[in-house]
Amino acid sequence: MFKKIVFSLFLISFVAKSQHVVQGTLKGENDYKWVILYQLKGFNQIYLANVDIVEGKFSAKIPENSPKGMYRLAYDLENNGFVDFLYNNESVTLEFDPKNQLETLNFSTSEENIVYYSYLNEAETIRQQLDSIQLTYFKTVDDNNKEALKKLYNVTFKMYQNIQAKFEEASTGKLANHFIKANQKYYSLEMFNMPQAYLNSEKSHFFDFINFNDNELNNSTLINQKIIEYVFYLSQSDDAQVQTALYKNAVVEVMQKIKDNNALASEVCTTLMFAFTQVQNVTLVDFMLESIYKMLPKEFIDEAVVLEVESKIKLAIGKTAPDFSWPVAKKQQKLSEINVADTYVLVFWSTSCSHCVVEVPQLYEYTKDNKNIHVIAVSLENDEVGFKEYSKKFTNWTNVLALEKWQNSIAKQYDITSTPTYFVLDSLKKIIAKPDHIQDVKAFLLENGL
Known part of the structure; x- marks a missing residue:
């Protein structure tokens, strides 16, 4: 019985000694609440633990059998605040002032x-x-x-x-x-x-x-x-x-x-x-x-x-615009098959969007008589009512109805999260500009002699 007790105590002692910790003190005034411990491997951060900072102090257990290498203590993810340290089977104790980390970082234990x-x-x-x-x-x-x-x-x-x-x-x-x-x-x-x-x-x-x-x-x-x-x-x-x-x-x-x-x-x-x-x-x-x-x-x-x-x-300047199709007179028309101009403006808009109903008519007035520019207007709608009304006004354009609005496959293909969204394409349908507003569209076209 005595031998069993001694062996148990030895085992407990061995386990305790094999469990290393990294503990630290954040000096100065700060309101940091936690520290995340990572193992670093190249560009990868492998999560190990998340511990609280109490009165400026923290202590995190390093998992048993952790490989030697570089580890990271992240205390401010938003501002990229962290401290890297070497681990080689020994506990680590450090302190630093987050406001002046480079000059105040000090290790009191860990020879490494x-x-x-x-x-x-x-x-x-x-x-x-x-x-x-x-x-x-x-x-x-x-x-x-x-x-x-x-x-x-x-x-x-x-x-x-x-x-x-x-x-x-x-x-x-x-x-x-x-x-x-x-x-x-x-x-x-x-x-x-x-x-x-x-x-x-x-x-x-x-x-x-x-x-x-x-x-x-x-x-x-x-x-x-x-x-x-x-x-x-x-x-x-x-x-x-x-x-x-x-x-x-x-x-x-x-x-x-x-x-x-x-x-x-x-x-x-x-x-x-x-x-x-x-x-x-x-x-x-x-x-x-x-x-x-x-x-x-x-x-x-x-x-x-x-x-x-x-x-x-896929939507970067220089890439060919993702192709899509839509029904026209019981046939499918493709973006890639349109060949009527040197420059195309692809605009995603909606009749329920207040900015759109201001900007899109301006775009029509600006482009309707320019044979070098053709507009493909993709209208993201929940029903056909608004689309039918407006498409009668934009007779010189290619008007595409995209039902189910944000869930429409074309909208998803172009990562549309707001309207109006503009893409300017060349004759080969390569993206040459992504203006933010109607003024930017006009400025780009004007600068390029259109």
């Missing part, structure tokens, strides 16, 4: 995080000094001042090398070592005379210290953050076509770096495609979807992702 965040603070300080010296050098004309800056750069560069070496040694055998090595930034032994040469060096050495096959890094956001920075911020142009070309080159270069890591390629490609759908860059989305994502081995292609991406850009 103490060494990692100490490194980030020291390394970032010295990097800012190196970048500042280089920037000042570009603006300096006096030769004596330039020589002084070169000497200062050399001294500071050696300090940076020493910091990097110190923390790599201090983190030997730790999870933090992977991140400390990967966070290293390349600096040239000599300063650059021209800004463009400096920028070229930044780009060519951007991934020098990233091992894309490092499982520890893949269980974090580090690689993904670097990729986002490389694609979206390293090359900028005010010209839309040039910017698209720069984006495309950056994407290709990233995929070449990833090589045969198909899991990472799939994840990165998915994230970049959704990012480009947000800015409705059809060229980039189509390129990534057809030339990269669909070229991956089948097990790394998610058909749900393909459908969602295609859905998000």
